[in-house]
Amino acid sequence: MMTYVLCMLYCISTICAFIFGRTAQAGQALMEGAQAAISFAISIGGAICLWSGICELMERCGAAAILSRLLRRPLKKLFPQSSESPETMAALSENVSANILGLGNAATPAGIRAAKAMAKRGSRDELCMLVVLNTASIQLIPSTIAAVRQAAGAQAAFDIIPAVWFSSLVSLAVALGAANLLRRLWS
Amino acid sequence: MSFISQMIGPLIASLLCIAALRQDTDIYSALTEGAKKGLHVLWDILPALLALFPAIYLFRASGLPELLEGLLAPILAFLGIPGETSLLVLLRPISGSASLAAAAEIIQQHGPDSLVGRTAAVMSGASETSLYVAALYFSAAGLKDSRWAIPAALCADLACFVASSWICRVLWG
Numbered sequence: 056m057m058t059y060v061l062c063m064l065y066c067i068s069t070i071c072a073f074i075f076g077r078t079a080q081a082g083q084a085l086m087e088g089a090q091a092a093i094s095f096a097i098s099i100g101g102a103i104c105l106w107s108g109i110c111e112l113m114e115r116c117g118a119a120a121i122l123s124r125l126l127r128r129p130l131k132k133l134f135p136q137s138s139e140s141p142e143t144m145a146a147l148s149e150n151v152s153a154n155i156l157g158l159g160n161a162a163t164p165a166g167i168r169a170a171k172a173m174a175k176r177g178s179r180d181e182l183c184m185l186v187v188l189n190t191a192s193i194q195l196i197p198s199t200i201a202a203v204r205q206a207a208g209a210q211a212a213f214d215i216i217p218a219v220w221f222s223s224l225v226s227l228a229v230a231l232g233a234a235n236l237l238r239r240l241w242s
Numbered sequence: 243m244s245f246i247s248q249m250i251g252p253l254i255a256s257l258l259c260i261a262a263l264r265q266d267t268d269i270y271s272a273l274t275e276g277a278k279k280g281l282h283v284l285w286d287i288l289p290a291l292l293a294l295f296p297a298i299y300l301f302r303a304s305g306l307p308e309l310l311e312g313l314l315a316p317i318l319a320f321l322g323i324p325g326e327t328s329l330l331v332l333l334r335p336i337s338g339s340a341s342l343a344a345a346a347e348i349i350q351q352h353g354p355d356s357l358v359g360r361t362a363a364v365m366s367g368a369s370e371t372s373l374y375v376a377a378l379y380f381s382a383a384g385l386k387d388s389r390w391a392i393p394a395a396l397c398a399d400l401a402c403f404v405a406s407s408w409i410c411r412v413l414w415g
Binding site: 056057060061064065067068069071072074075077080081083084085086087088089091092093095096099100103104105106107108109110111112113115116117118160163166167170171173174179180182183185186187189190191192194196197199200201203204205207208209210211212213214215216217218219220221222223225226227228229230233234237238240241 | 244247248250251254255258259261262265267269272273274275276277279280281283284287288291292293294295296297298299300301302303304305306309333336337340342343345346347349350353354355359360363364365366367368369370371372373374375376377378379380382383384385387388389390391393394395397398399400401402405406409410413
């Protein structure tokens with residue numbers, strides 16, 4: 056996939072630069088971009104590491120465990136077949152709670168465990184639902200993009216949070232709605 | 243509302259410290275261990291950024307964005323999505339690092355507190371790399387047929403972009 060993306064970006068941009076007579080800027084842009092990648096990584100590095108430390112603290116304090124207990128009940132409604140197996144349910148609620156808290160390196164392994172268990176039981180619609188839940192970002196604190204805003208000199212990097220929550224909720228609602236509709240159309 | 247978003251970092255950090263104190267968790271080692279993991283994450287995404295930033299900068303310099311915006315303008319205007327974010331919208335479901343690079347470029351170019359910069363930030367914060375996530379889970383589960391998962395996920399992404407543009411226009415437009 057990345058091969059196509061990069062190939063498209065490089066080749067079409069190069070052709071366009073010739074057509075639009077932007078050859079001087081295009082030649083410079085490559086070098087500038089490489090330089091910008093390094094300074095960008097450094098400029099967001101501090102905030103990424105700080106936030107990663109806070110995430111680690113969250114995990115060790117058991118915030119994820121508390122949240123996953125709270126999520127059991129609503130998740131049982133969304134995943135009736137999987138709720139029969141306690142292990143699948145544990146992996147599932149661990150995955151969703153880690154996603155909400157932004158603990159990326161805890162979310163994926165738990166999600167994959169849940170996905171494998173669902174595939175084994177043959178509950179393919181629930182596996183689709185798990186994927187849809189994971190593609191609708193439900194992160195409470197958008198820390199990476201806040202670090203990017205901070206590095207670019209934002210007044211208050213986190214002031215986008217209410218807007219992010221609103222968009223996340225809209226996309227989650229549409230995800231669940233589309234899942235319910237498409238599930239019926241598919242079978 | 244604004245003081246909550248200003249103080250969200252300090253508030254979360256101090257609440258966690260109190261929780262950690264009550265459970266006898268070693269706060270210092272948790273923070274340093276986490277920072278170490280953060281450095282690893284940074285190290286891991288740096289090569290991707292080095293491959294993608296030049297491509298995005300080249301794209302921006304080539305005059306192609308104006309062409310793309312012109313082509314997509316009728317659709318984007320109908321959905322209320324700012325034309326400047328067209329590359330971000332196209333890359334977001336495909337690749338996390340490519341869309342991060344695209345979002346960073348928009349935010350630096352237009353300013354983090356501009357309407358376009360905020361819209362790009364909200365779009366990235368409220369969406370996921372849907373196609374990548376779907377591929378990861380289905381391949382881990384050993385299934386080739388992803389059924390309705392991808393159409394549903396893409397519907398949700400589109401809704402997210404439209405909702406982000408709308409809410410930013412209402413709050414900061």
